Structure formats: C-alpha cells, structure tokens
Amino acid sequence: MEEALNRRPxxxxxxxxxxxxxxxVRTHYGTHGEVSHGPLPECDLAALVSRQVDAFAQRNEPVVWPVYGDARLAGALRAxxxxxxxxxxxxxxxxGTDTTTLPLVGHDWTGHQRVAELAAKTGPHRRPFSEFLADSAYLNQSAAVVLDGDRAAWLERSGELMVVGGVTDPRLAATLAAHDWRHPEVRFLLVEATGDLRDAFEAAGMREVTTVTRYHLTSPGEPARTRPVRRLFSEPEYDDIWARFRERxxxxxxxxxxxxxxxxxxSATWHVGDLDDPQLDALYDIVHKGLRESVEPGEELYWLDWQHVGYRFDPARVDGAGxxxxxxxxxxxxxxxxxxxxxxxxxxGHxxxxxxxxxxxxxxxxxxxxxxxxxEPIRRSEP
Incomplete structure (x- = not known):
C-alpha cells in the first residue's frame, strides 16, 4: 500500500x-517539503529522521511526513x-462500472478558480488543491478535476490506484466510487477520510485498509510563499504577458x-545557427548569469514558448540546490x-x-x- 501511495514519477x-x-524520498517544493517511502527496514530511525530534518532545515522548508500505521516511526517523529x-x-x-461522462474541468481556468474557492472552505485535504494544480502539467493525463455544481474533487493516478486528493462535499462520494475511470491500469479508488466523508465512501462500498497520520515540522524561519518555478498556460496571466509582448x-x-x-x-542580435557545444554552453551560462544579475531582488522572469507551456520563475532560486x-x-x-x-x-530567440x-x-x-x-552580432539597434 505505502509503495503505491508514495510512488514518484x-x-x-x-x-x-x-x-x-x-x-x-524527499520532495523539496521551495515552499515546503514532503517525505515518502515504503515500509522502512530495521534501521536507526532517530538518525534517519534527523538527516531529513537537517535537509529540510537547510532549505528553510516546513515538512509533511505521512505515516501509515507505523508506531515506531511515529515515536521517532514525535521525539x-x-x-x-x-x-x-x-x-x-x-x-465502478459507470461510464457516464464526469463533469471534468480540464484546462478551464474559471473552473479551477471555482474549485479553489470550494477547496478553501473545506478540508484539510489529502493534497491541497493549490499543490495539485501546480503539478497539473506534470500529472497530465493522470489527473482529474471534477466540478459538479457546488461540489468538487481532484484525483491523481498512482499505479493501479486512482487516489482522491480532496473532496469538498460527501455527496460526490457515490459518483466517484461508481465511475470506471477509463484507464487500463486503474483497478481501485483510494481515499483518506473521516466523519461524514468516510461514512459516504463506506456507504458507496469502500473499506478501510489502514490509517494514516500526517506529521508536521515547522521551518527554522519564514518559508517562501511560492515555488521557485510556476508553470503557465491556459490562464489570464499567460494570456496577458503574451498580449503585451505582441503589442510592444x-x-x-x-x-x-x-x-x-x-x-x-x-538591442543586438547574434546568429546562433552553427554554434558548437562550447559556444552553446557559453551562450547559456552568459545569458543566465546576466539575467540573474539584471533583475531586482525577488523579481521574477517569464520564459515564453510560442503556442506551448511557459513558466514564471525566480532566477535567484533556480539551479544550484534548486x-x-x-x-x-x-x-x-x-x-x-x-x-x-x-x-x-x-x-x-528566432x-x-x-x-x-x-x-x-x-x-x-x-x-x-x-x-x-x-x-560580433549581425545587427544592432542603437539607443
């Protein structure tokens, strides 16, 4: 069970x-960190935990560590x-076997905003919707966002499991449990739940296989509020930067x-069509260093790729340990x-x-x- 839940692409x-x-496995998000693993072998748990604490502290990240029924590990974390x-x-x-089309959000930014509003009023969820959405490109076809009126859910695939990241209303439980998910590898639906949500999923035929407790540790200082890199595509911010670029x-x-x-x-323009490897490496090194030194502290940059996914990022927090x-x-x-x-x-770049x-x-x-x-550049445009 733990291996399936903690599988990383x-x-x-x-x-x-x-x-x-x-x-x-440690995942450092820049805003926080998460720990994942399967069943731990016999080892010095105090030393293992201490190393993870030090690694996250070096990045000033608060930590989330889920524990699946392991009392010894739980004791080491509390200590x-x-x-x-x-x-x-x-x-x-x-x-389930229901092949009815679910009301999926897809890349609809307005729909995502509505789900975010519903998620903020409920929870805590297994996976906060903001984190789920930040990884939607990386999850790609393995992710699903359901928005049915005033109720929402988000799910991601992990091997043979379709794992529920969050549900804002127990009334969605029967719909999620009955769906066939239309993926040849998916055999089971899995959810973490308490209270009314647990009752609703159990009424839909799901059964408890274990328990999970999430352990938290604060960071030494104030953690960053945003990841070093954010993906942009079907959203107003990306449309806006492209529109302003086209006009300007x-x-x-x-x-x-x-x-x-x-x-x-x-401005100056260089021909780069016949660069050898050392020249290409020099181009990247010079431009990256120049961009990092040219922006104001905390100022972010955009990288745009015509008709493709782009990014907004903090050049001071990428490369190196980032x-x-x-x-x-x-x-x-x-x-x-x-x-x-x-x-x-x-x-x-043309x-x-x-x-x-x-x-x-x-x-x-x-x-x-x-x-x-x-x-020398092939042309210049003087001030």
Whole structure:
C-alpha cells in the first residue's frame, strides 16, 4: 500500500527537487517539503529522521511526513519535534462500472478558480488543491478535476490506484466510487477520510485498509510563499504577458520574413545557427548569469514558448540546490523568450532565422561576453 501511495514519477513536480536518502524520498517544493517511502527496514530511525530534518532545515522548508500505521516511526517523529494531524482512515474499493461522462474541468481556468474557492472552505485535504494544480502539467493525463455544481474533487493516478486528493462535499462520494475511470491500469479508488466523508465512501462500498497520520515540522524561519518555478498556460496571466509582448514588440511569426519582432532600441542580435557545444554552453551560462544579475531582488522572469507551456520563475532560486533553470535560450524549433514582467529586458530567440536578440540592461551586462564567445552580432539597434 505505502509503495503505491508514495510512488514518484521519474520527473520531479514543477518547481521541485527530489532527493533520495536510502529508502526515503524527499520532495523539496521551495515552499515546503514532503517525505515518502515504503515500509522502512530495521534501521536507526532517530538518525534517519534527523538527516531529513537537517535537509529540510537547510532549505528553510516546513515538512509533511505521512505515516501509515507505523508506531515506531511515529515515536521517532514525535521525539524529533513533529506534531500530528488527527488520524484518517484509508479506504479502498474496486473502481465502478459507470461510464457516464464526469463533469471534468480540464484546462478551464474559471473552473479551477471555482474549485479553489470550494477547496478553501473545506478540508484539510489529502493534497491541497493549490499543490495539485501546480503539478497539473506534470500529472497530465493522470489527473482529474471534477466540478459538479457546488461540489468538487481532484484525483491523481498512482499505479493501479486512482487516489482522491480532496473532496469538498460527501455527496460526490457515490459518483466517484461508481465511475470506471477509463484507464487500463486503474483497478481501485483510494481515499483518506473521516466523519461524514468516510461514512459516504463506506456507504458507496469502500473499506478501510489502514490509517494514516500526517506529521508536521515547522521551518527554522519564514518559508517562501511560492515555488521557485510556476508553470503557465491556459490562464489570464499567460494570456496577458503574451498580449503585451505582441503589442510592444510587434511580434510577427513567419518562417521566411525576418526579424520576427521590431527589435527595440539598445538591442543586438547574434546568429546562433552553427554554434558548437562550447559556444552553446557559453551562450547559456552568459545569458543566465546576466539575467540573474539584471533583475531586482525577488523579481521574477517569464520564459515564453510560442503556442506551448511557459513558466514564471525566480532566477535567484533556480539551479544550484534548486530546480533547474526553466526553458531554453537557444530557439530549438520555436520562439523562445526570456522577459521581465515590465518588458524592459530579455532575449528573443528566432528558430527560423537562428538568431538571439538581447535587449535592455541585459545587453549592457553581457554584450562584450557574448561577442567574445559568439563573434560580433549581425545587427544592432542603437539607443
């Protein structure tokens, strides 16, 4: 049971770092951390717990550690200063046979906002909806969000289980338990529940298989409120930054007519179509370092990929011990853009012209370095 509940896909969640310490997997989200593992072998639990506490403290992350009926581990966590939520029953039942289409939200941002409102008024949930939504791209087809009037639920697949992350109304229990989920690997529905929600799922035929207690430990200081990296796609913020970029730079995608934008004053454009590996590495290193030094403390950057998923991120919190720097400088098959929210500086990579345009204060910082690494730019737009 624990192995199925704690199974991790090969790629980390958006904006997170996954580390392993023997049987224990730590997921560092930047805002908090979570521990997962299967049954623990005989070992020095106090030392194991202490190492995890130190690892999360180094990142200033509060910790969530779910325990499935392991009294010895629970004792070690309490001795280390963890506090426990009330126990919840873990209920499991075979998936149903109802093939009726569920009212799924999909990529509807308005629907997600409504689910978030309902989630905020209920709980605590196994997986907060904000965290679930932040990982929706990484979960992809393994995730489902149900919105039926004034009741909502969110679920994700883990092996043969469809795991309920949260339910805002017990009246949804029968619908979720009866659904067939239309996935060849999914055999069981699993939910954590207490009170009326537990009663509703048991009435729908689900049965307790174990209990879970979530243990919490606070961080040494005030933790970050946002992840280092956030995915953007079908939402107003992404539409807005694209709309402002198109208007400001007169973006005109075309495979033959260049350049693809009206290059702003104080910009330079380099040809990058025939870079060797050392030059490509230098391009990334120079641009990343320049962007990190050009933004204000705490200011975030956008990475835009035309007609694809983009990201908003804090350049001071990526690479190193954080998640990898999102996106790419080199226009590998599509337009790649780094940009500040006020559009004052950034890069524009054109895949068909095979060029990188650098503009704003970023150019002042990296002009000489880029020219030394790549050669002189093919054109400049003077202030």
């Amino acid at each position: 090969p790629l980390p969640p958006v904006g997170a770092v996954v580390d392993r310490d023997g049987p224990v 280390a200063g963890f506090t426990a939520e009330p126990d919840r029953a873990v209920l499991r039942g075979p998936i 730079f007169v973006f005109r995608p075309d495979t033959r007519e260049f350049p693809g934008i009206t290059e702003p004053a104080h 998640p990898r720097w999102p996106g790419g400088v080199f226009p590998d098959g599509d337009y790649h853009i780094y940009l500040t929210g006020d559009l004052r500086l950034g890069t524009f 895949p068909w012209e095979a060029t990188i345009c650098v503009f704003g204060d970023l150019l002042t910082r990296i002009d000489a370095e880029l020219s030394a690494a790549l050669g």
